Amino acid sequence: MEVVPFRTPGLGDQSYLLTHRGMGVLVDPQRDIDRFLRAAAERRVEPRFVLETHLHNDYVSGARQAALSTGAELVLPAAAAPAYPCTPAFHLEDIHGGRGLVIRPIHTPGHTPEHTGYLVLADGEPAALFSGGSLLVASAGRTDLLGPERARTLARLQYGSLRRLAALPPETPVFPTHGAGSFCASTGTDRRTSTIGAELAGNPLLAVGDAERFADELLADPLPVPAFYRHMGRANILGAPPVPCLRVPELTVAGLPGEATVVDVRPRRVQAEGALPGSVGIELGDDFGLWAGWLLPYGAPLVLAAEPGQDVTEAVVQLARIGADTVRGVVRDLGPAAVQTFTPVDLPTFLERLALPGAQVLDVRTPAERRAVRLDGAVERFLPDLVSEGVPGELDPSRPVLTACASGRRAAIAATLLAGAGHRPVVLDGAGIPDVVAARR
Incomplete structure (x- = not known):
């Protein structure tokens, strides 16, 4: 058995591919599914299941498209009730994959009400826990993303969920979806995976012995909530279409759509020397999509300003991960229209x-x-x-x-x-x- 992690640094998340005797289990895939399917093909495994731990707040899921593309069985928490067919995961009702592989759903509400972790059993032995946004490395998933009115109730539920998972065998490997850099995590750490035993020894939230005090600690210093999060739940309930074409047309300054917002992805020192008036400069990096989704009008037409020869594919991919499929093109020659910005x-x-x-x-x-x-x-x-x-x-x-x-x-x-x-x-x-x-x- 192998667990292959796929890190998305800008969002602080990890998706996983578990392989077992020629079968693959894909967990919490983001929308750009080609990287996951390519890894499965390289290992000559056939995707058997696609698992979602919850309706994600921070990205558009690729689970439905991955299942449609491969014929894998799509599994979501029963209470997620998406607007497309799936296998509902009920608490402790095992899902059998054959060849000694069993998926055991564990209802772990808190990060979201429907949240479900998956304990993978190989030949009857615990082999991996995919804990999603419940038990994280030295932390726990936030409970305030669905609004302050529900935050404390969800925090109390999170308290019970963490203890439910902590009762698993201490050697069980833990593979969370959220981690350092994610605004879905209550705190950050550089470690991305763990074990139940390591969390019992070092996770400060598991040392809190009272649900109300746990809620106090979890909600004491909440991080800001990125603006685009409010759009992710609906997208994941309805099911997003495939990632749009990553090649965008070349435009000129004179041909820019009048209603479009220009986002400048060039290096910031280049932006400083001259940019289009009214453009928003977000240098292309791992967290480009995070800041673009937070600062730009969601769903509005976008135009990228880039250097000659600069590859903007990564910018389009990061925008697609949060459902921003409105890139109308790229402009590379700013000419005399550019003015100094800073x-x-x-x-x-x-x-x-x-x-x-x-x-x-x-x-x-x-x-x-x-x-x-x-x-x-x-x-x-x-x-x-x-x-x-x-x-x-x-x-x-x-x-x-x-x-x-x-x-x-x-x-x-x-x-x-x-x-x-x-x-x-x-x-x-x-x-x-x-x-x-x-x-x-």
Whole structure:
């Protein structure tokens, strides 16, 4: 038996392919299913089951399309009740795959009400637990994604679910779907898999002996919820179509659709030198889809601005993972229409500008980051709030705005939003607010 992980760093998730005697079990696949099917073909295994642990909040599932493409049996929690045929998974009602393989559903509500983990038995012995968004490595799945009104009830359910899983044999391998970098996890860790025994020894939430205190701890410091999450549940209930064509047409500036939002995927230092007015700059990286889904109008037509020769396939794939299938094309020659958006500077230069009379700073980190390290006098607004709430009114557009985060990536994105609102951003690149605070001590 082999368990093959498929990491999606930008979303902090992992899908899995379990192989056993020529059969494959695909767990929580994302929408770009070709990578999973290719891995199965390379190992000469026939997909037998596609399992979904829950209706995902953070991405569009590829489970239905994977099952349709391979003839595998699609299994979802019974209470998910999707709008397409599947095998409903009921608590502790075994699903037999033959050749000594058994799938045992374990109802583990908390992350979502229908959430179900799957214990895989090989020849009667526990071989793997796919825990989805329930028991995570040194953590647990969030319970507040369906709204604050249900968060505490779900947290109490999560308490019981974790203990239900913790009663499994300690040597059972644990393969969560969510992990570090995921906004579905309540906390983060660098480890992606574990065992029941390791979690009993090191997961702080399993050391909490009371459901109400567990809920208090789980809900004490919630992370922000990405804006696109609100669209994922419906997409996964209805069943998404296959990933759209990844090749998009080449456009000119003169031929840009008037209603489209331009998202600039070029390196941020290139964006700084000149970008199309009104464009949103999100340098292409692992978390491009996360920020695009959080900051851009969901479902609106998009145009990518890219460098000559830059491959934009990854950008289209990341957008497809969150159901943003509205890319109308790519423009590569910006020509004289491009204008300077911001000025990137290193830490010493940033500190020099900070010391000037009338200097104003914008900190776009998360609230939790700000509580850990704060820069006195900085205007604080989390990056997505620049879209939902607007640019803080206390920032004077007649003076440069010294913009910072932890590394420069989010500050550069913020700078393009500031420039669109008539400000003159100066971005701390390659360093962040903690570095500024440490240098001023």
